[in-house]
Amino acid sequence: MQARRLRKLIPGIFVVLGTLGSAAYAQTPEPPPVWAYPVAPKDYVPPADDGSVRHVPGSSKGFTLTEIRDLFYARDWFPEKHAPMPSIVATGRPPNLRPCGVCHRPEGIGGPENASLAGLSADYIMRQIEDYRAGARSTAVKERAHVFRMIAALKELTPAEIKEIAAYYAAMKLERRIKVVEATTVPASYVPNWYYTPKLDGTSEPLGDRIIEMPDDEENFVNRDARVTFTAYVPPGSIARGAALVSGAQADRIPACAACHGEGLKGNADIPPLVGRSPSLIFRQLYEFKAGLRHGSMAEPMIENAKNMSLADMVAIAAYLANQTP
Ligand code: HEC
Numbered sequence: 001m002q003a004r005r006l007r008k009l010i011p012g013i014f015v016v017l018g019t020l021g022s023a024a025y026a027q028t029p030e031p032p033p034v035w036a037y038p039v040a041p042k043d044y045v046p047p048a049d050d051g052s053v054r055h056v057p058g059s060s061k062g063f064t065l066t067e068i069r070d071l072f073y074a075r076d077w078f079p080e081k082h083a084p085m086p087s088i089v090a091t092g093r094p095p096n097l098r099p100c101g102v103c104h105r106p107e108g109i110g111g112p113e114n115a116s117l118a119g120l121s122a123d124y125i126m127r128q129i130e131d132y133r134a135g136a137r138s139t140a141v142k143e144r145a146h147v148f149r150m151i152a153a154l155k156e157l158t159p160a161e162i163k164e165i166a167a168y169y170a171a172m173k174l175e176r177r178i179k180v181v182e183a184t185t186v187p188a189s190y191v192p193n194w195y196y197t198p199k200l201d202g203t204s205e206p207l208g209d210r211i212i213e214m215p216d217d218e219e220n221f222v223n224r225d226a227r228v229t230f231t232a233y234v235p236p237g238s239i240a241r242g243a244a245l246v247s248g249a250q251a252d253r254i255p256a257c258a259a260c261h262g263e264g265l266k267g268n269a270d271i272p273p274l275v276g277r278s279p280s281l282i283f284r285q286l287y288e289f290k291a292g293l294r295h296g297s298m299a300e301p302m303i304e305n306a307k308n309m310s311l312a313d314m315v316a317i318a319a320y321l322a323n324q325t326p
């Protein structure tokens with residue numbers, strides 16, 4: 001194989017590429033677009049807790065900001081609406097096993113800063129955990145510390161815990177929470193902590209070729225209320241372009257997704273659902289398949305598909321998918 005010959009000639013390069021995930025990265029000259037990988041600023045000082053007890057509509061619970069920010073306790077506003085959380089989802093195991101629920105929420109809806117787990121099949125969830133643990137799935141921007149914190153957490157799970165967590169999240173249902181808006185000019189935003197939110201001064205800025213996805217109610221987003229909705233701004237024409245690509249309009253280059261992802265792209269056994277999910281997440285995954293950062297046991301078809309996608313194709317596909325009901 002050509003790669004093996006190259007490896008003999010210039011072993012140093014492959015050592016470097018190896019740390020990035022796989023030699024497939026060498027085929028991908030385009031760097032990860034900064035907009036898709038917001039990084040929490042190191043000097044960010046979160047607003048102080050004034051000690052008041054916070055509430056969200058319809059819940060009898062009350063938590064202070066300090067309780068909500070507890071990294072080892074997934075606060076649950078509506079425990080009566082779902083099965084009891086496995087202890088790893090709720091409280092983890094300090095010091096390294098952060099609870100899944102703190103990031104992915106007790107309901108598994110996640111946010112643009114991570115991933116929705118609700119509605120994924122148990123087999124798919126278990127395979128992703130294995131891939132992360134084995135180094136077969138990573139992320140493109142090393143400053144995304146929350147991803148590496150999760151990988152450290154996943155490495156501490158026992159086989160029984162993996163099964164229990166996968167069954168718990170697979171039983172959850174993802175509701176539609178994302179509104180996709182095509183626009184050229186959007187609210188100017190900033191990144192307080194892994195996510196975008198509008199600047200308080202109410203100014204606007206050009207969207208360009210980005211997707212900017214923001215919570216509609218930042219306070220309740222910070223409160224981890226699973227009912228918070230999001231607006232995802234996408235470039236004009238994205239939804240129609242994505243619809244065409246997804247349905248195989250250019251099948252010689254990008255095959256129709258339903259062949260594997262099932263009717264309505266709602267998932268098929270251990271192949272994940274794509275609709276109604278965060279477009280930021282979907283974009284990052286397509287990029288990461290293309291960049292060789294996802295190369296687990298079942299990644300091959302997606303590496304092939306993503307190789308033929310431009311970043312603009314990925315934006316259009318993510319916009320279309322997010323605009324569908326899960
Ligand atoms: C510190 C925050 C954090 C914690 C804690 C965390 N995750 Fe994650 N998880 C993430 C992020 C961020 C991503 C998405 C990464 C990306 O965009 O590439 C993710 C992605 C995933 C995915 C991939 C979903 C998909 O659609 O492919 C799975 C599965 C997952 N997490 C499971 C878990 C489980 C199980 C736990 C608890 C043991 C856990 N996570 C704890 C942040 C976290």
Ligand code: HEC
Nearest residue numbers: 246255256257259260271272282285296298299301302317
């Ligand atoms: C030949 C089968 C096949 C086709 C066609 C296919 N996929 Fe996939 N896709 C998969 C498999 C298998 C996985 C799971 C990969 C893994 O576990 O590593 C996957 C995973 C994904 C993921 C990751 C989701 C997540 O939760 O992280 C995205 C995004 C995706 N596919 C998008 C698409 C899109 C968009 C299309 C159509 C343009 C498409 N796929 C066509 C087989 C396919």
